[in-house]
Amino acid sequence: MRFQLTEEQRALRDTVRQLLVRRFDDEALRAAVEAPVLDRGLWRELGAAGFFALRLPEADGGVGLGPAEAVLAFEEAGRALLPGPLLATHLAAGAVPGAADGSVVVAAVDGSGLVEWLTQADVVRGDAHGAVPLRSVDPLTPLHRVPEAAGAAVVTGVRGATRPPGAKGSRTPPHAEPAPLGAADPTAVLLTAAEQLGSAARICELAVQHARTRTQFGRPIGAFQAVQHLCAQMLVRVEVARAAVYAAAVTADPVDIAAARLLADEAAVRGARDCLQVHGGMGFTWEAEVHLHLKRAWVRTHRAGGGTESEELLAQDLSTGVDGHGAGLRTR
Amino acid sequence: MDLSYTPEEEDFRERLREWLGKVLPTLPPKPSPDDWPARRAYDLGWQRMLYDAGYADVHWDASPTMRLIFLEETEKAGAPYVGANFVGLLHAGPTIAAEGTAGQRARWLPPILRGEEVWCQGFSEPDAGSDLAALRTRARRDGDDYVVSGSKIWTSHAEVADWCELLVRTDPEAPRHRGITWLAMPMDAPGITVRPLRTLAGSAEFAEVFLDDVRVPIANRVGDENDGWRVTMVTLSFERGTAFVGEVVACRRVLGELARQARANGRWDDPVLRRRLGRLNAEFRALWRLTQWNVSEAEASGRVPGVGGSVFKLRYSHARQELYDAAADVLGTESLDLDRPWVLDRLSSLSYTIAAGTSQIQHSIVAERILGLPKGR
Numbered sequence: 001m002r003f004q005l006t007e008e009q010r011a012l013r014d015t016v017r018q019l020l021v022r023r024f025d026d027e028a029l030r031a032a033v034e035a036p037v038l039d040r041g042l043w044r045e046l047g048a049a050g051f052f053a054l055r056l057p058e059a060d061g062g063v064g065l066g067p068a069e070a071v072l073a074f075e076e077a078g079r080a081l082l083p084g085p086l087l088a089t090h091l092a093a094g095a096v097p098g099a100a101d102g103s104v105v106v107a108a109v110d111g112s113g114l115v116e117w118l119t120q121a122d123v124v125r126g127d128a129h130g131a132v133p134l135r136s137v138d139p140l141t142p143l144h145r146v147p148e149a150a151g152a153a154v155v156t157g158v159r160g161a162t163r164p165p166g167a168k169g170s171r172t173p174p175h176a177e178p179a180p181l182g183a184a185d186p187t188a189v190l191l192t193a194a195e196q197l198g199s200a201a202r203i204c205e206l207a208v209q210h211a212r213t214r215t216q217f218g219r220p221i222g223a224f225q226a227v228q229h230l231c232a233q234m235l236v237r238v239e240v241a242r243a244a245v246y247a248a249a250v251t252a253d254p255v256d257i258a259a260a261r262l263l264a265d266e267a268a269v270r271g272a273r274d275c276l277q278v279h280g281g282m283g284f285t286w287e288a289e290v291h292l293h294l295k296r297a298w299v300r301t302h303r304a305g306g307g308t309e310s311e312e313l314l315a316q317d318l319s320t321g322v323d324g325h326g327a328g329l330r331t332r
Numbered sequence: 333m334d335l336s337y338t339p340e341e342e343d344f345r346e347r348l349r350e351w352l353g354k355v356l357p358t359l360p361p362k363p364s365p366d367d368w369p370a371r372r373a374y375d376l377g378w379q380r381m382l383y384d385a386g387y388a389d390v391h392w393d394a395s396p397t398m399r400l401i402f403l404e405e406t407e408k409a410g411a412p413y414v415g416a417n418f419v420g421l422l423h424a425g426p427t428i429a430a431e432g433t434a435g436q437r438a439r440w441l442p443p444i445l446r447g448e449e450v451w452c453q454g455f456s457e458p459d460a461g462s463d464l465a466a467l468r469t470r471a472r473r474d475g476d477d478y479v480v481s482g483s484k485i486w487t488s489h490a491e492v493a494d495w496c497e498l499l500v501r502t503d504p505e506a507p508r509h510r511g512i513t514w515l516a517m518p519m520d521a522p523g524i525t526v527r528p529l530r531t532l533a534g535s536a537e538f539a540e541v542f543l544d545d546v547r548v549p550i551a552n553r554v555g556d557e558n559d560g561w562r563v564t565m566v567t568l569s570f571e572r573g574t575a576f577v578g579e580v581v582a583c584r585r586v587l588g589e590l591a592r593q594a595r596a597n598g599r600w601d602d603p604v605l606r607r608r609l610g611r612l613n614a615e616f617r618a619l620w621r622l623t624q625w626n627v628s629e630a631e632a633s634g635r636v637p638g639v640g641g642s643v644f645k646l647r648y649s650h651a652r653q654e655l656y657d658a659a660a661d662v663l664g665t666e667s668l669d670l671d672r673p674w675v676l677d678r679l680s681s682l683s684y685t686i687a688a689g690t691s692q693i694q695h696s697i698v699a700e701r702i703l704g705l706p707k708g709r
C-alpha cells in the first residue's frame with residue numbers, strides 16, 4: 001500500500017498551483033470580487049494546461065488521467081478561490097465541443113435548482129428555462145434559480161446527460177418526490193469536496209499566519225491556548241478530510257465519496273468560521289479573504305444533493321454492508 | 333496514490349487469516365474483567381500463540397503496512413487485543429530495543445515476545461500528569477543500586493505486572509527535563525505497595541503504586557543517568573502510531589450493529605438519528621483512511637509516526653465518544669442498563685480524551701509542533 005502522492009501527482013499539483021499564483025493573484029482576486037466577469041484568457045490557459053480535459057481519454061484529445069489527478073487540480077482551484085463554472089465545464093469535456101480546451105464555458109443546472117455563472121456561459125446543460133437571478137451571497141459566484149426544478153431530480157453534469165432538444169416537457173414537476181439516493185453525479189460530489197479541501201487548507205494557513213504575527217498583551221495571539229486550539233482543530237479537520245477525499249478519488253466508491261464530502265464540507269465551513277474568529281474585527285471585513293472562503297464553501301455545500309443526501313447514503317450503507325459486517329468494511 | 337496491497341502483503345494477510353481461522357476456536361473463554369490473574373494468563377497465552385506462529389514481533393520488526401494488516405485482520409477475526417501486553421509490546425519493549433544495551437535487550441525483550449512477562453508504565457504521579465516533567469519520585473545511588481522513594485498513579489496493569497518502566501528524578505538541582513532517569517523496576521522488589529483504583533466503569537484498571545526505599549540495580553537503567561526524558565520521548569512516539577488500528581476497525585463493526593439494532597427497534601425511522609449514524613460512518617471511514625495515509629507515510633519515510641499521531645488521536649478519541657453517545661440514543665432507556673451491550677463501552681470511552689495525553693495537551697502539541705505557533709501559556 002502506497003497511499004501517498006506520487007512524484008507525478010506532486011508535480012501536477014505544483015504546476016496548477018504555480019499557474020494560479022501567476023494568473024490569479026491577490027489583485028486579480030480583488031478585481032473579480034468587484035466585477036465578477038469571467039477571465040476568458042485565464043479560462044483558455046486552464047484549458048491549455050489540461051484542467052478541463054484531465055480525465056478525458058487521450059484518444060479523445062484529453063490528458064487521460066484519473067479522478068485522483070482531477071482532485072488535486074480542483075483542490076488547488078479551491079485554495080485559490082478560482083471563480084467560474086469549473087466543475088460544469090470539467091464535467092462537460094468530451095460531451096460539449098470546446099469545453100475540454102477552455103474555448104467554451106459551460107454552466108449546468110444543479111439538482112438543487114441552482115445554476116452557477118449562467119449568464120456568462122456559452123452552453124448550459126440541463127433545462128435552465130425560466131431561471132431567475134438571485135443576489136448571491138458569494139460575490140464570486142453569480143447564481144440563478146430554476147424555479148420548477150427546485151429540490152427535484154434534475155440529473156446534471158453527467159456526461160451525455162444533456163437534455164435532448166424538445167425534452168422540455170419532461171421537466172420534473174414542483175413538489176416531486178425527492179431524487180433517489182445516489183442520483184447526484186459522484187464525480188461532481190468528489191470534485192466539490194476537493195475544492196472544499198483546498199479552501200480548508202488555505203484558511204488554516206491564513207489563520208496560523210495571522211496568529212503568528214498579530215500581537216496583543218505583548219505577545220503573538222498564537223501563544224494563547226484558546227487561539228492555538230482553534231488552529232489545531234482546523235488542521236485536524238483538514239487532515240482527516242484530506243485522507244477521505246484522496247481515498248475516495250482512488251476507490252471512486254460513491255459511499256467513500258459521500259464520506260469525503262461530509263468531512264470536506266465540515267473542514268471548509270467550520271474552518272472558515274474559526275479563521276474568521278482568529279482574525280478578530282479584521283475577519284469581519286470585506287477586505288480580508290476569509291469571508292470569500294466561507295461564502296464559497298456555503299455555496300458548495302448545496303451542490304449535487306447536499307450533505308443530507310450524503311448522510312442518507314452513508315446511513316443506508318451501514319445496514320446493507322457488503323460483507324456481512326455492516327459498515328461496508330471493505331478496506332480497499 | 334495507491335490503496336492496493338502488494339502480492340507480498342496480500343500473502344501475509346491470507347496466511348494470517350488462515351492461521352486465525354485455525355487457532356481462534358481453540359482459545360479458552362474470555363475471563364471476567366474483574367479477574368486480573370485470569371486476564372494476565374489469557375493475554376500472555378495469546379502472545380505465546382503469536383510467538384509460536386511467528387507473529388510475536390509484528391509490532392517491532394514488521395513494516396508499518398504489515399502491522400496495519402495484522403491489526404486489521406486480528407480485530408476482524410475477533411482475536412484478543414494486546415491487553416496486559418500493551419506496555420511491554422508498545423512502550424517499554426520498543427524503548428529497550430532502541431536505547432538498551434545488548435545485555436538489556438537479551439534480558440527483557442524475549443520474555444515480552446514469548447508472553448512470559450507483563451510490564452506496566454510508572455510515569456504519572458499525583459502532582460505530575462499533563463506536566464510529566466514535574467515528577468518527583470526520587471532515586472539516590474547507593475552502591476550498585478538506586479534507592480527509589482515516591483509514588484506513581486494511574487498505573488495500568490500494575491497489579492499483575494512483573495516489571496515497571498519507571499521515571500525517577502536523579503538530579504533535583506538540574507533543569508526539570510535534565511534530571512530524569514528511566515529505570516526497569518522489578519515489581520516484586522521489597523518496598524512496593526500497589527493499591528488498585530476503581531474506574532468509573534466499575535473495574536480496577538489502574539492502581540496507585542507507592543515506593544518506599546525500593547532498591548533497583550543501576551544495571552537496570554536504560555540510557556544515561558539524567559537522560560530519561562529523551563529516552564521517554566522515544567517511547568511516547570510509539571504510542572501514537574498504529575495503536576488504534578484495531579479499534580477503528582472495531583468501531584466500524586459497532587456502527588453496523590447499531591444500524592441493525594436501530595432498524596429492529598424502530599429508531600431508524602428518525603431521520604436525525606439515522607443521519608447521525610451516517611455521519612459517523614463518514615467519520616470512521618475517514619479515520620481509517622487517515623490511518624492508511626499515516627502508515628504509508630511512515631513506510632515511505634522509514635520513521636515512526638511522530639506528532640501526526642496527535643492529529644489522529646484528537647479526532648479518534650472524540651469520534652469514539654460520539655459513537656457510544658449515538659449508541660445510547662439507539663438504546664433509549666436501555667442505555668441505563670449496565671448489562672446491555674455498549675453501555676460499558678460508553679463509560680470506558682470517557683477515558684480516551686484523557687489517557688496518553690489529554691485532548692487539550694494534544695491540541696497544544698499540534699499547534700506548537702506542527703503549525704509552529706509560539707509556545708503557549
Ligand SMILES: Cc1cc2nc3c(=O)[nH]c(=O)nc-3n(C[C@H](O)[C@H](O)[C@H](O)COP(=O)(O)OP(=O)(O)OC[C@H]3O[C@@H](n4cnc5c(N)ncnc54)[C@H](O)[C@@H]3O)c2cc1C
Pocket residue numbers: 225452453454455456458460461462463485486487488489537538683686687688689690691692693696
Ligand atoms: C484509563 C487511563 C489509564 C492510564 N494509564 C496510565 C499508565 O499506565 N501509566 C501512567 O503513567 N499514566 C497513566 N494514565 C495517566 C494519564 O497519562 C494522565 O491521566 C494524563 O496525562 C492527565 O494527567 P492528570 O490526570 O494528572 O490530569 P491533569 O494534568 O491534572 O489535567 C486536568 C485537566 O487540566 C488540563 N490541563 C492540564 N495542563 C494543561 C495545559 N498546559 N493546558 C491546557 N490544559 C491543561 C487537562 O487537559 C485536563 O483537562 C492513565 C490515565 C487513564 C485515564
